[in-house]
């Protein structure tokens with residue numbers, strides 16, 4: 090099961106991006122800007138976990154490593 094992280098800082102469009110830190114991603118944020126989301130079956134599980142933890146944030150999958158969860 091892969092491990093996911095979320096970027097503490099939003100993208101220019103306001104989305105906080107979820108990345109797969111097990112497979113790695115060229116767009117992983119700096120370590121100090123990563124918040125660990127734990128292990129999930131897939132990015133959908135990681136995104137829904139993050140949405141529960143930060144209900145007031147816009148959360149989106151990374152286009153490059155979590156394309157199935159990328160919506161905007």
Ligand SMILES: [Zn+2]
Pocket residue numbers: 107108109114115116117151152153154155
């Ligand atoms: Zn990514």
